[in-house]
Amino acid sequence: MRQEQKNLSNKEIASILRNIAAVYLLTNANRFKIIAYDNAADTVGQLTRELKDIWQEDKLFNIPGIGKTIGSNLDELFKTGKSEHFKGIMKKIPSTVFILMNLPTIGPKKAYKLVQALKLLNPKTVIKDLQKAAEQNHVAKLETFGEKSQKDILEAIKLYEKRSSKSDRMPLPYAYALAREISNYLEKFPGVNRIHTLGSLRRMVSTIGDVDIAVQVESHKVHKVKSLEKEIVNYFLKFPKIISVVNTGDKKASVIVSPNIRVDLRVQGEKSYGAMLQYFTGSKMHNIRLREYGIKKGLSLNEYGIKSISNFQLPTSIEIPNPKSKLFEFKEEKELYNFLGLQYIPPEIREGTNEIDLAEKNKIPNLVEIKDIKGDLHIHSSYDLKPSHDFGENSYQEILEKAEQLKYEYVGFTDHNTKISGQTEKEILDIMKLRYKDIRKINSKVKNFIGLEIDIMPHGKLALPEKAIDYVDFLIVSVHSVFNMDMKSMTQRVLSALSYPKVKILAHPTGRLLGSREGFELDWAKIFEFCSKKNIAIEINSLPKRLDLPDSLVREALQYKVKFAINTDAHANSHMDGMFYGVSVARRGWCTKNDIINTLSISDFRKWINR
DNA sequence: GCCGTTTTCGGCCCGACTGTTTTCAGTCG
Numbered sequence A: 001m002r003q004e005q006k007n008l009s010n011k012e013i014a015s016i017l018r019n020i021a022a023v024y025l026l027t028n029a030n031r032f033k034i035i036a037y038d039n040a041a042d043t044v045g046q047l048t049r050e051l052k053d054i055w056q057e058d059k060l061f062n063i064p065g066i067g068k069t070i071g072s073n074l075d076e077l078f079k080t081g082k083s084e085h086f087k088g089i090m091k092k093i094p095s096t097v098f099i100l101m102n103l104p105t106i107g108p109k110k111a112y113k114l115v116q117a118l119k120l121l122n123p124k125t126v127i128k129d130l131q132k133a134a135e136q137n138h139v140a141k142l143e144t145f146g147e148k149s150q151k152d153i154l155e156a157i158k159l160y161e162k163r164s165s166k167s168d169r170m171p172l173p174y175a176y177a178l179a180r181e182i183s184n185y186l187e188k189f190p191g192v193n194r195i196h197t198l199g200s201l202r203r204m205v206s207t208i209g210d211v212d213i214a215v216q217v218e219s220h221k222v223h224k225v226k227s228l229e230k231e232i233v234n235y236f237l238k239f240p241k242i243i244s245v246v247n248t249g250d251k252k253a254s255v256i257v258s259p260n261i262r263v264d265l266r267v268q269g270e271k272s273y274g275a276m277l278q279y280f281t282g283s284k285m286h287n288i289r290l291r292e293y294g295i296k297k298g299l300s301l302n303e304y305g306i307k308s309i310s311n312f313q314l315p316t317s318i319e320i321p322n323p324k325s326k327l328f329e330f331k332e333e334k335e336l337y338n339f340l341g342l343q344y345i346p347p348e349i350r351e352g353t354n355e356i357d358l359a360e361k362n363k364i365p366n367l368v369e370i371k372d373i374k375g376d377l378h379i380h381s382s383y384d385l386k387p388s389h390d391f392g393e394n395s396y397q398e399i400l401e402k403a404e405q406l407k408y409e410y411v412g413f414t415d416h417n418t419k420i421s422g423q424t425e426k427e428i429l430d431i432m433k434l435r436y437k438d439i440r441k442i443n444s445k446v447k448n449f450i451g452l453e454i455d456i457m458p459h460g461k462l463a464l465p466e467k468a469i470d471y472v473d474f475l476i477v478s479v480h481s482v483f484n485m486d487m488k489s490m491t492q493r494v495l496s497a498l499s500y501p502k503v504k505i506l507a508h509p510t511g512r513l514l515g516s517r518e519g520f521e522l523d524w525a526k527i528f529e530f531c532s533k534k535n536i537a538i539e540i541n542s543l544p545k546r547l548d549l550p551d552s553l554v555r556e557a558l559q560y561k562v563k564f565a566i567n568t569d570a571h572a573n574s575h576m577d578g579m580f581y582g583v584s585v586a587r588r589g590w591c592t593k594n595d596i597i598n599t600l601s602i603s604d605f606r607k608w609i610n611r
Numbered sequence B: 001g002c003c004g005t006t007t008t009c010g011g012c013c014c015g016a017c018t019g020t021t022t023t024c025a026g027t028c029g
Helices: A010-026 A031-046 A051-056 A068-080 A084-090 A095-100 A108-118 A126-135 A147-163 A172-186 A222-236 A273-281 A284-296 A333-339 A355-360 A396-405 A425-441 A466-471 A487-498 A524-534 A551-558 A573-588 A602-609
Strands: A192-198 A211-217 A242-248 A252-257 A261-269 A299-302 A305-308 A375-379 A410-413 A447-455 A474-478 A503-506 A537-541 A564-567
Touching: A010 A031, A010 A068, A010 A084, A010 A095, A010 A108, A031 A068, A031 A284, A051 A068, A068 A084, A095 A108, A095 A126, A108 A126, A126 A147, A172 A192, A172 A211, A172 A222, A172 A261, A172 A573, A192 A273, A211 A222, A211 A273, A222 A252, A222 A261, A261 A273, A273 A299, A273 A333, A284 A299, A284 A355, A305 A333, A375 A396, A375 A447, A375 A564, A375 A573, A396 A410, A396 A573, A425 A447, A425 A466, A474 A487, A487 A503, A487 A524, A524 A537, A524 A551, A537 A573, A551 A573, A564 A573
Parallel strands: A211 A261, A375 A410, A410 A447, A447 A474, A474 A503, A503 A537, A537 A564
Antiparallel strands: A192 A211, A242 A252, A252 A261, A299 A305
């Protein structure tokens, strides 16, 4: 087996596709071919799972923007670690061009011009060589470049060296927290009416590149809106954490915020705020499809509203507000979707799959909401049962108080199982018995269920004497060690653990840690089928670095009628606030309230767990 | 190169900003 293909990350594949697009651009290929490769690169770059895993499941062609040609070449790339086709295309352009394209504000054309004019042909030193050339004033002398461009290039190099790349993504909750901080800052400014996130952050994608923020300016003094917009931009530029300003305009600004996160701000008046939200929330594929859908009806969408084109006959009920520009404006996104004859589509599912189709048929489901959640079933306490892993910070009593604040009806206490090495079976049973008694003694408004989170050992056995199962209401099982098994053995391992009595939840099923560990692959069809049949819920874990099960697998699991438990895996009471992120994963996976077991009332939940 | 219940051929999303420009090209989101 070759090993090199194993490490092909989405980022690397996106970069290959982007490079191909660049070659086609530089060699004057059909412009739609260029767009196709660029779109594919964008889509792959934003996937929430490894493309290679999707390929392994034979689902490459389900991804919007990947068709016959790109798909079959990716197939070759995964199978053999290289693609002759891609390689052949890339050979047409010096590889240094692709490296320069990583600099902000340098695209294919500028990169190519620089490489040609300055003979930058050494991939190892190309950035340094360009820097030297700029410092020696050689760039400013080039045609279509000037003093400013030269200075910008030096800035770009500095930024590049600090960031190492244009596209390092962070787990959603970190980006969300930053957005909240900025939003708190912005709302202090008089004239700021509403604030929203945009882009992947608004769609609650598990990993975020840039933070995009929209501000609606108050419009009661219409003649002053323009200057007010500019004032808000200026105020934003004084946000304390800004370390550099990328660019600014009258109604937008891009900055870098410590520690190296790009933040874009857009300011818009009330009348077209909804259109702007829609436009910049994306995803790119959703917008392309929505605009294509609009064109078929004679409507052109842009960030200010919808324009009527050609001789399109509008329903007589609709009056054109501004006959000259033929522009329809929308304060709310919902109005815009409805105007197009579509049901409102929540941001989380705007991914360009089949949502527009379903919206047309009024078949967009009611996605689960945070207020539907009635309990948290994966919580670690400070109770000392000599656990195999870490404790939580809070006592059972404190956890129940926090749960009451969150208006929950019940919680599951799921400490890690007692360590099995260095203790006899009897000692373990005594600990479990005592814990059982201690918990049963607790009297509180919020009810509790006695659980445990148990390691699935490499051979599929549970890290707990079977007799100990008498002292719990339910079990959560999860893999915490030996991650590098092949898919077949890993699947067998998990299935065997799921077969124990009282196992009710499979926790953080892929084991991924965003940004640091890829997670293992299971034969999902088998797992989903088994869980569905045996009434075992699959966890959507809300921890910032997990967000596991990934959203695309959630949607797949739904087809097997799998139920989910959205849990926080809290190790401290403050973590219990993270439920929101798990709910957003569920929403991205198209879950309704009925798909989530911890939306059940206490009595229904009791029935479910005893089934 | 992608896509499809008006199409397997013939279409293909839209605008802002910037710098170098005398009317536009390149980059970005």
